[in-house]
Amino acid sequence: MEVIILLGEKDVGYAAAKRIGKVITSRTEPVLGLATGGSPTGTYRELVRMHQQEGLDFSRVRTFNLDEYLGLDPSHPASYCHFMRTNLFDHVNLRPRSAVVPSGMVVGQEIESYCEKYEEEIRQAGGIDLQLLGIGSDGHIGFNEPGSSLTSRTRIKNLTKRTREDNARYFSNPDEIPHHVITMGIGTIMEAREIVLIAFGKAKAAAIAAAVEGPITTSCPASILQMHPNAKVIVDEAAASLLQRAEYYRWVFDNKPDWQKDR
Ligand code: F6R
Numbered sequence: 511m512e513v514i515i516l517l518g519e520k521d522v523g524y525a526a527a528k529r530i531g532k533v534i535t536s537r538t539e540p541v542l543g544l545a546t547g548g549s550p551t552g553t554y555r556e557l558v559r560m561h562q563q564e565g566l567d568f569s570r571v572r573t574f575n576l577d578e579y580l581g582l583d584p585s586h587p588a589s590y591c592h593f594m595r596t597n598l599f600d601h602v603n604l605r606p607r608s609a610v611v612p613s614g615m616v617v618g619q620e621i622e623s624y625c626e627k628y629e630e631e632i633r634q635a636g637g638i639d640l641q642l643l644g645i646g647s648d649g650h651i652g653f654n655e656p657g658s659s660l661t662s663r664t665r666i667k668n669l670t671k672r673t674r675e676d677n678a679r680y681f682s683n684p685d686e687i688p689h690h691v692i693t694m695g696i697g698t699i700m701e702a703r704e705i706v707l708i709a710f711g712k713a714k715a716a717a718i719a720a721a722v723e724g725p726i727t728t729s730c731p732a733s734i735l736q737m738h739p740n741a742k743v744i745v746d747e748a749a750a751s752l753l754q755r756a757e758y759y760r761w762v763f764d765n766k767p768d769w770q771k772d773r
Pocket of ligand 1: 544547548549645
């Protein structure tokens, strides 16, 4: 796991966008795994800028989102489908059918087979080249809450009380926050060839410390990234503030050999 500590939120967004841009330009059919929420908005803003000002071409890109609230119509302003359209999809030249967000409208018996199909679609696309992740204050990735199996696949999950409270800010009426979601599993996420987890702000410091330096445990789902062969954790100073080995990570980053600098 590579830990990159940058000054602030903006730098985190730029660094993640730069890495995603690199994957887009270096592959013939790039496949991205995407996240929603407050963490990636700066990354998407920068990707849109790179498209508009530098011609970053999304026409060959396919994307799969991590998760979606169950019961929310795609046009609901708090749905992740709506989030992706307004933050990224509507502003770049992605082909509409190449950008997939799990449906929040599947119900009952359909959910299991829908989730299997979602996994199959990712496999058919050749697997995910780069998965972008945020982290919950409880250490979740996707909506794999603490206690999730570290080998889980795409499925329905119950949100914890804490996650519903954390996400209340995205809803005008807190009673509307769904209890259930569809999320890629931890096993699904771990199959991505590269993972970039981004976080900023003091509220994420404890989760980042547990994920990067704590034991690998279902109590902090993000800790499984320690087992990934190509995972980067890009954080600002505040989110890094509880890391014991922060000085070492900075040293490693500042002394990267030239041939590694673009990776
Ligand atoms: C969203 C997702 C979640 C968020 C996490 C952090 O697609 O998968 O794991 O990344 O809840 O959310 P923010 O960035 O809003 O703090």
